[in-house]
Amino acid sequence: MDNATADPTDTATDDADDAITDSIDSIIDLWTHERPDLTDALWPVEVLGRLQRLGVALEKEFRAFAAERGLELGEFDVLSTLQRSGPPYELTAGAFRKAAMVTSGAITNRIDRMEAKGLVERVRGTEDRRSVKIRLTEKGHRITRDYLTAHLANEARMLAPFDREECADLADKLRRLLVSLGDTSIT
Amino acid sequence: MDNATADPTDTATDDADDAITDSIDSIIDLWTHERPDLTDALWPVEVLGRLQRLGVALEKEFRAFAAERGLELGEFDVLSTLQRSGPPYELTAGAFRKAAMVTSGAITNRIDRMEAKGLVERVRGTEDRRSVKIRLTEKGHRITRDYLTAHLANEARMLAPFDREECADLADKLRRLLVSLGDTSIT
DNA sequence: GTTGATAATTTCAACGTTGAGATAAAAACA
């Protein structure tokens, strides 16, 4: 709900421009008063502060959505990565590590749990026996299919404030930022 | 830490339009082939998938930046929240909980560590003795000041691909999304 | 074939967060 200004001391701000503001506007407003010397250096916060906060908010949203369906967020990540890889619906642990941006220990842990749940199964590689293929089970397949439709509908709902053109423009800018941070195509 | 995969194997892309692609483009491409029935429902991923991925990437970036300076990411969060609150540079634990979007246990833990480091000190409220004021120490003040300048410079560097108008447009859209997700300021 | 280097995965302790319950003080009501 309300962030920043835990104190009601902001009633002094009189330059009211009735625009709807979010928590980052509040934060920038506080900085402007406390450190006026930094006013001209605060502009990156308008973007990166919001991205940071959206990251936390979205993760919570998606985690709750997954929990309602008996899944951990990282587990859905593995399931959907497997399904979109296409037949035979199996990938190595290393592939998951890159796709999910987590360390190897996290992947081993996730696969352990998901194997216990019967969502995936480990298949030792026939050629390279160092690698282990993670294969989607029939149960995992079914759950992923059902989940995916609901997930996309939920995402569409979250983007209701935007029309398609705005979404496309937003997506383009976010892509440029991702690329500049080194998040290039996986394939 | 390798989200590398930046192999130049696409020097001879055959069917793609020469646009630079990121990991989300790859993911959407995979879905389009594996689940063509969902093609028209994938558009939210262009935005939310990128926001999710940017959230992870930015958190890693900021965490590494903090670690180089001997701070946990959450600790810098507390420090800067305190400093921008202005004199007397003290806030309650509850204020931090809202500002940082974390649970009470996390705040207690952070304050414990930061108190041990001498960055903040607990001051039991004189009026309401349930609440505990967290006050910035002189050492905490100094560290925050130094950190902040470097942090803003780092953020500006990350936004180098954009001009100011693009940043403003991006910020506006992100604000709208935050507000629609309930991240509003005091009205 | 044996050695050495490289590669993929697993193990495991340390760490931070979660979330429910405990503790304690203040406020509301009798």
Next chain:
DNA sequence: TGTTTTTATCTCAACGTTGAAATTATCAAC
């Protein structure tokens, strides 16, 4: 006054991730 409800913080076990070390397998060179 005493009782109940509400509010603020702390406690603590469970959980997932990290990151380095260990394990096991492949490959290259001799």
